Amino acid sequence: MRVLVTGATGFLGQYVLEQLSARGDVVRGLCRRDAPELAKLGVEIVRGDITDRVAVVKACRGVDAVVHTAAIAGIGVQWEPFYQTNVVGTKNVLDGCREHRVPRLVYTSSPSVTFAGAPQRNVDESVPYPSQWLAHYPHSKSLAEREVLAAHEPGRLHTCALRPHLIWGPRDRHLIPRLLDRARKKMLKRVGGGHNLVDIIYVENAADAHLLALDRLAEPDPVGGKAYFLSQGEPVNCWSWIDEILSLAGLPSVGRSVPYPLARLAGGLLETIWRLTGRTDEPPMTRFLAAQLAQDHYFNLARARNDLGYEPRISTFDGMRHLAEWMRSDSKAFPANH
Numbered sequence: 001m002r003v004l005v006t007g008a009t010g011f012l013g014q015y016v017l018e019q020l021s022a023r024g025d026v027v028r029g030l031c032r033r034d035a036p037e038l039a040k041l042g043v044e045i046v047r048g049d050i051t052d053r054v055a056v057v058k059a060c061r062g063v064d065a066v067v068h069t070a071a072i073a074g075i076g077v078q079w080e081p082f083y084q085t086n087v088v089g090t091k092n093v094l095d096g097c098r099e100h101r102v103p104r105l106v107y108t109s110s111p112s113v114t115f116a117g118a119p120q121r122n123v124d125e126s127v128p129y130p131s132q133w134l135a136h137y138p139h140s141k142s143l144a145e146r147e148v149l150a151a152h153e154p155g156r157l158h159t160c161a162l163r164p165h166l167i168w169g170p171r172d173r174h175l176i177p178r179l180l181d182r183a184r185k186k187m188l189k190r191v192g193g194g195h196n197l198v199d200i201i202y203v204e205n206a207a208d209a210h211l212l213a214l215d216r217l218a219e220p221d222p223v224g225g226k227a228y229f230l231s232q233g234e235p236v237n238c239w240s241w242i243d244e245i246l247s248l249a250g251l252p253s254v255g256r257s258v259p260y261p262l263a264r265l266a267g268g269l270l271e272t273i274w275r276l277t278g279r280t281d282e283p284p285m286t287r288f289l290a291a292q293l294a295q296d297h298y299f300n301l302a303r304a305r306n307d308l309g310y311e312p313r314i315s316t317f318d319g320m321r322h323l324a325e326w327m328r329s330d331s332k333a334f335p336a337n338h
Contacts, residue, residue: 002063003214004102006030006050006093007070008038011172012108012164015207016067017043023211030059030070050089060096065104065217067210068093068148073137073174075286077274082140090144094151102157104217106210107148109161111199111229111299112138117291119196124300125227135288145227152225158217162209164230165299169203169319170326176245183251187284190257192294194239199231199298202319205312206230212308221307228304232316235298248324263290 003020007013008029020027021041028044029035035045048055050070060066072085090107097105114123115138116130129146133139145161152159168175182188209230216223243253258266267290270283304310314322 001065001214002026002028004028004030004059004063004066006056006059006066006068006089007108008043008045009033009035010069011174012167012203012206012210013067013069014038014171015203016069016210017041019204019207019211020067028059028063030056050092051084053092053095056089056092057096057099060093060100060102062100063102065106065214066093066097066102067106067108067214069108069210071108071141075135075137075282075289076280077136077271077283077286078278078280079136079140081280082136083143086137086140087143087147090147094147097151097157104214105148105151105157105159106213106217107145107159107161108210109145109148109163109227110138110141111163111165111297112292113142113145113163113227115288115291115297117287119295120297120299121197122298122300123229125229125303134291135286138288149225149227154224158224160213160217160223160225161227162206162213162230163227163299164201164206164209165297166198166200167203167206168200168323170322172203176323179242179245180249180251183246183249183254188242188254190239190254190293191263191290192257192260194237194257196238196294196296197235197298198238198241198292198296199229199235200241200316201231202312202314202316202322204314204319205232208313209304209308209310212310216308223307226303226307228308228310229299229301230304230310231299231301232312232319233301234316235296236316238293244320245323248320248327260290260294263294266290 005017009031046059114127148159267286274283
């Protein structure tokens with residue numbers, strides 16, 4: 001099978017690309033920069049930005065399927081970057097699939113597309129999109145997800161959306177490094193009572209699910225046009241897990257805390273200041289981040305198990321062991337471990 005992976009140099013994108021290549025698929029990666037580490041795998045590298053319609057449509061020529069992982073994440077308060085990358089970029093991928101008659105598209109979405117600020121406990125895919133949004137990232141991802149699911153057309157273009165929650169593991173250059181940076185700068189505080197349960201997913205399990213979805217879209221079963229929550233299958237205590245990651249880096253556990261209502265109020269004030277001043281960096285706190293750090297959010301995997309045959313191949317225990325090994329081996333990213 002010939003597969004295009006967008007965001008091929010991203011955290012998840014690299015794992016998807018490697019798994020496809022390892023099983024013998026012919027893989028093309030759409031990247032904004034040169035990627036010699038991927039070229040060594042025999043991957044065809046196509047330079048281009050996901051917001052460039054001409055480049056994206058061209059990259060879709062001659063492939064049998066697309067795995068669209070490219071996105072911009074974060075808690076920034078400026079709408080346009082999220083809209084251009086996550087919404088317009090996804091429309092460009094859909095245009096490429098239609099123009100070159102690509103029959104399958106797997107889209108990497110996020111569980112946050114259903115997050116309205118209230119706790120989510122074992123919710124399934126029937127939970128609706130919110131009518132109001134706490135952040136631009138989930139809003140933009142929801143718009144893109146709806147475009148992808150609406151584009152499903154049996155016999156022409158088969159689509160589905162996957163919603164992995166809190167992807168982590170070796171080679172992560174975003175979530176874990178930023179967490180450790182805040183801890184080293186004494187900026188990390190527990191939000192709320194510290195008892196909230198959250199879903200997480202090891203990166204190889206998230207990549208597994210993308211290949212499962214890609215294959216199931218070629219079969220006559222009810223995958224097309226659907227969204228799927230993905231996780232390890234068992235939630236963890238958010239702050240115990242954070243403390244475990246800190247310990248791997250030789251850092252102390254989170255000692256200070258702030259009540260959730262106060263964190264949410266501070267987040268709202270900071271968002272207003274950032275918007276009024278036009279700042280493009282991220283505020284240290286937002287309403288969305290406060291809610292994510294203080295409240296339960298974990299999901300029911302019945303649909304992914306039934307439709308995709310998904311089961312986490314690597315346990316959370318083994319995943320943390322792999323993470324620790326990587327952190328010990330990477331002296332540049334984790335100098336405190338050496």
